[in-house]
Amino acid sequence: DGGITQSPKYLFRKEGQNVTLSCEQNLNHDAMYWYRQDPGQGLRLIYYSQIVNDFQKGDIAEGYSVSREKKESFPLTVTSAQKNPTAFYLCASSIGFFSGNTIYFGEGSWLTVV
Amino acid sequence: GDSVTQMEGPVTLSEEAFLTINCTYTATGYPSLFWYVQYPGEGLQLLLKATKADDKGSNKGFEATYRKETTSFHLEKGSVQVSDSAVYFCALITILTGGGNKLTFGTGTQLKVEL
Numbered sequence: 001d002g003g004i005t006q007s008p009k010y011l012f013r014k015e016g017q018n019v020t021l022s023c024e025q026n027l028n029h030d031a032m033y034w035y036r037q038d039p040g041q042g043l044r045l046i047y048y049s050q051i052v053n054d055f056q057k058g059d060i061a062e063g064y065s066v067s068r069e070k071k072e073s074f075p076l077t078v079t080s081a082q083k084n085p086t087a088f089y090l091c092a093s094s095i096g097f098f099s100g101n102t103i104y105f106g107e108g109s110w111l112t113v114v
Numbered sequence: 115g116d117s118v119t120q121m122e123g124p125v126t127l128s129e130e131a132f133l134t135i136n137c138t139y140t141a142t143g144y145p146s147l148f149w150y151v152q153y154p155g156e157g158l159q160l161l162l163k164a165t166k167a168d169d170k171g172s173n174k175g176f177e178a179t180y181r182k183e184t185t186s187f188h189l190e191k192g193s194v195q196v197s198d199s200a201v202y203f204c205a206l207i208t209i210l211t212g213g214g215n216k217l218t219f220g221t222g223t224q225l226k227v228e229l
Binding site for chain 2: 004006043045048058101102103105106107108
């Protein structure tokens with residue numbers, strides 16, 4: 001089945017560690033996104049990518065990094081510079097960047113700092 | 115900048131009650147509007163969308179009409195079920211200055227349906 005796969009579902013990070021969240025899609029979508037969700041809040045955009053080898057910062061990019069070496073993959077690294085990384089992370093994709101295009105989401109990854 | 119405002123939750127209803135979740139927005143131009151639903155511990159699923167004024171999106175008994183004059187996109191369902199218990203997010207497409215677009219979300223409204 002086509003969809004967006006995020007892994008791992010649950011991840012624990014020690015202070016000072018970098019961790020990488022995986023996102024793979026087989027929908028042949030050009031655009032991919034990373035959002036962060038905190039309890040009781042809406043989602044905030046971290047990074048997005050329109051095409052391979054190109055990506056742009058979203059609203060809260062500090063302390064995060066991404067790569068887009070393949071169309072189907074858009075991993076997110078949470079670096080030690082991110083001071084409050086505990087959150088639910090959602091990867092998403094869409095066919096392109098037209099206003100009416102639907103953005104589809106993965107199942108999310110929970111990151112907890114221990 | 116663009117923004118979305120949703121009614122505060124949680125909203126608690128009895129099964130078969132009528133549901134309304136209010137959503138208003140501020141945006142330049144005429145963005146496409148969306149409702150997403152999130153079940154506990156899961157990602158977001160698209161519930162319905164509308165791409166222009168007066169459009170009505172509908173799915174699984176839920177409806178929302180794009181009202182340009184009131185900048186609103188209220189979610190309604192005539193008879194809720196326990197299985198509708200979830201968090202509902204209203205969102206609009208925002209055009210990014212660097213090219214591309216993103217979803218701007220409201221803070222979400224939790225719905226609890228009881229027997």
